[in-house]
Amino acid sequence: MTASTAPAPFRVCPATGLKVNGQAEALIKANAVAATIFLLIGGVAAVLVLLTRWQVVHLLPADWFYRILTVHGMSMLIFFILFFEMAVLYFASAVLLNSRVATPRLAWGAFWLMTLGAVMVEWMMWTGKADVLFTSYVPLRAHPLFYLGVILFAVGALVVVGVFFGTLVVAKRERTYEGSVPLVTFGAITAAIIAVITLGHGAAIYIPTFFWSLGWMNVDPQIYRMVWWGLGHASQQINVAAMVSIWYLLGALTVGAVVLNEKISRTAFVLYVLFISMAAAHHLLVDPGLSPAWKVWNTSYAMYLAVLASMVHGFTVPAGIEAGQRLRGLTKGVFEWLRRAPWSDPGFSALVFSVIIFGFLGGITGVTFGTEQINIIAHNTLRIPGHFHATVVGGTALAFMGITYYVIPLIFRKQVAFWPLAKIQPYLFAIGMTVFSIAMTFAGTFGVPRRHWDTTFSGAPFDVQFNPAVDLVVGIMALGGLLAAVGGGIYILVTVWSVFFGKSIAGLSGDQLRALGTGLPAGILTPPRPIPPGEPEHRGLTRGTLVLVAVFLLAFIAYYFVNWKLLSVVWKVG
């Protein structure tokens, strides 16, 4: 290791043996704290939106409902998630590669630029100058500072991505690691590349729209929708790549999950880069401006090759856990590796629920609704937010929560506060989001619209009667959502308390940490034992996972064809 050229100080992490750079650590902390603040804002907004859509309560008036819905979308999907991903990028580059950060001053400039942009956008939204929802479809018009804020935030994020690539170069030049970058870093690289593609779309649409809001030029509504979704959907694909990277990371930290085959996992990540931006088409399937051939080709990510990538990770992540457990002696039966896993480690439970909710609920519904024709019975109904709350919240956000229980002791060097609450937090959040997403998706099958203040349509010229089951289903959705909000609230409480008032564990040795006995995840207290060296026998190493993916595939096939059946009975249209 030739870290002698690095000016910033390093410390050696007692749990993982990684060399942690001071600037990297500070940047991770700042971005994680910013992410949590926006999670809090978005979370409060979520509860307000939920209590309005639940017609029994119907909390907010119409103008505040759409305003708070805008706040919810921007705070969660853009600010919370991207700030967290910036932290992930610093971790995956500088920390995992034992390197310094390429240009720390630029990195801090980018952080403050992102913060400035986000504050501008929040200010515009809360003062009612941007009641245009997350998508801000032209010609709905917001205040120019709203668009400018988004642009500044995106430029800041783009600079961070640049610093990330620079750090990779620094690490390689200064030989801070041997061999190829770890799989987790590789996944983060793909997330960063997708971020460049995404932010490019963002610039291509928000800059003209900013000019349009100043009256300088025209923006075509259909072209806006196409390019905007190059940002809107593709940014969720940054999440997918970042989330899958965290799956591998959490697997490694909690149970010492192994990488079965680097070639397969890395190729799957590359498929994301190549095809995933095409998913903008998912939002344009019943639009007037595009041909069926364009829709079919793009919505399928060029013949579903990005879906293939997710299905591959859906196998390799649990299979890596299973193999890791079996190689450490948990070899009995088909599922001993899973039964005797550290279920009280919130990092592990969050990982498992994230994989299941993302795959079973988010993945299956996403591919089904993203089918050109099936979209006719899904577009803009509650089926769509039902789908993406499973992917982005039950999948990505839950994975981020899981890794936080390791970030607090490893990066912030604090004991996790309220440990008994922290242990049940992923369970509450996962159960709540599962109930919420399923009920929401189900309500959508009756044609209940998304983004709608009043589904009793008071004051409309004609009365609307939904299936009587809708009231019940929306009530269940509300209960699930509230349970998830409790889980999210516990997460924020635990995180904020640990970071600002938590007990420092800096400088404690492994034995001293173990002596604490609480407030630390199992993966740190009792790190996974090393695996006996040499190439293991692969026979039967992943048979439990094969059972799980077979169940997944059957569920997928069933849901997919049920939807074709539902479509076949509606009016003929062509």
Place this chain on the structure above:
Amino acid sequence: MHTGMEAPRGIWWKPAHKAEKMWVLIAFGWCMVLFAMMPLWHLKGAQNPSGIRYRVDPNAYARRTYEFIRTYKIGEEAGIAVVEPPPGSDVYLLGRMWAWEPVLKLHKGVAYTLHLSSVDVNHGFSLSPVNLNFQVVPGYDYGLRIVPTEVGDFRLICNEFCGIQHHMMVGRVIVVDDSAGAAGAPGGGR
């Protein structure tokens, strides 16, 4: 074997083991099925979002719609014209903040070309309770060949956010059966 946090040394481009290879092949096969279903449905299925698609000037579209309303108007309801177009004709539906115009009276089993467009912002055509949804974009004419397959009194809700009174944007579509005589006269609205 190593974890995803560790940098692999040497050459990691190695053949995959049997179980992993098998799953990749199965998943790939399923992806091909997913892909094939869409072109297949265009050939064999009766529900496709293809339509005839044109750019149109919003004002020109509005003029065309009002001419269509004048030609085939049979009544009025809640201040909105009720129109009964002849079988096989072009039907124009206009979305604006915050109403659908006109109310349509259609016949079961008869084909129409239903044109959708907006004069202001995006709207969402959502036929309830059938659950048939299309995006309505200003400046674009979406001409969908539709055949109502059931008799009834349907609602048209807007499912794309279009401003503060989005929830009041409700239209009506009545479908009658020729064989059952002149049933389903307008009425039943508020």
